[in-house]
Amino acid sequence: MIEGIFHYEFLQNAFLTGLLIGILAPLLGVFIVVRRLSLIADALSHVTLAGIAASLLIENKLTMMAGLNPLYMGMVFSVGGSLFIEKLRGVYKQYQELAIPIIMSGGIGLGVIFISLANGFNTDLYSYLFGSVSAVSRTDLWVILGISMIVILIIIFLYKELFLLSFDEEHAKASGIPAKSIHFIFIVMVALVIAASMRIVGILLVSSLMTLPVAASIRIAKGFKQTILFSVLFGELSVLGGLFTAYYLDLAPGGTIVMLAVLILIMAIFYKKMTSGLGGGAK
């Protein structure tokens, strides 16, 4: 694959996109996990599916729209879905988690209708469901690079506020920081990153890339910054390791990436067991 990267543009695209997703998904994932919002990623990925299906349908029915990149429509749906979740969380204050299944089933329902209208599954849709290395275009790479830069800058500049909001929402509100606006920015970032990640790992596996590296990191990291660092490290290991393994063993990249993340998680759990078994637990 190393020599392939120099020769084939599609391998370059996949490799660089994977590199970016490996940073972004776990980076936002840390905040999602500690705020106990893990399932939001799942719900939004299914809404993204509806957006992709809608885009493919339009492409199918309106020849003038052929060549429309489904990534854009996926992003629009994902961001729309995230705003809708926030609205629902406000409506069902006592049952905030209810917003997630509502959005999730709505997304799937809509997606299935669009798919059937577009005359069922085709290889395009299949590549979005499970990820496909060859499907990543140069345009995708540029869009994802843009999203990466925006998200990383926002996280750096709003780190203090995001930390406080995650650790102690009540205190954040009481201390007078603009908690609502910051949460809003956060949830839109999550929606964008989910739409961006689906190219590589596929819609059905996106949320795992946001949660598994973080789950492993939380077991062994000390403090919040270290949790972020380890999460990104594990995310990169999974994505890049998964892409290489999939390339050489001819496996589905999305699945390989996720299974690698699971392997890292198991190792982290065992590592923690061993070190705390030896007494102390600290390194």
Next chain:
Amino acid sequence: MQAIIEIKHLSYRYEKESVLEDINITIPDGSFLAIVGPNGSGKSTLLKLVLGLLKLQRGDILLFGQEISKFRDWQKIGYVSQKANSFNTGFPATVFEVVSSGLTKKLGLFTFFKKEHKEKVIEALEAVGMAEFSQRNIGELSGGQQQRVFIARALVSEPNLLILDEPTVGVDAENVHSFYEMLGDLNTSRGITLLLVTHDIGTISDKVTHVACLNKHLHFHGDTDEFEQVSSKGLSKVYGHDVHVLAHNHEHGGVKN
């Protein structure tokens, strides 16, 4: 001496139920006031009013000599809520990171931590005797230690007044004494005015300079010596060397829980 808080003829009701009636409390600069009262006595409502979380209905509250509706200097007031039992103990943050978050508002948006802020965090941790734990994860600490960390988080923005809601709830019985020692130290050596609210009428440390007994009405408000005289008439048992036992005779019918 300037009054940090003046509460004048304060009354409050939730729909039909009256919670506070004609409360008058003055908190002088540099004092350590404990407001004691049973559950449902209106303590939390009083705190929320003082913190501006509830709107005044009747009466006035002056903070640092200014009417609460016009008061903007909220960083002068540090607030420690009943945290020990309500935060996510699995949260992967060090004590240092938690205390740093107390500077978020003061620093403002789009700013970063500098060396001087780190020093402030360390200083706040030293003030509560937790400096050696700064790199530990918050979840690894005991309830009492966590409570100290939350006090440090409030201290780091250098408030003049510290308000504590039931601070001893998560603290082991044997550590309550040293916890009050620490609070007394903040009061005397750092000159921070303390307002503490507790239902634990059994134990009030001698570090407290003033006491107020609340149960819808204010039943007593004065300094600790006076209070001792009043309470010793009915009860003179003493638990420990410098812990007074208070009889609280105000739980007549009315509001409970």
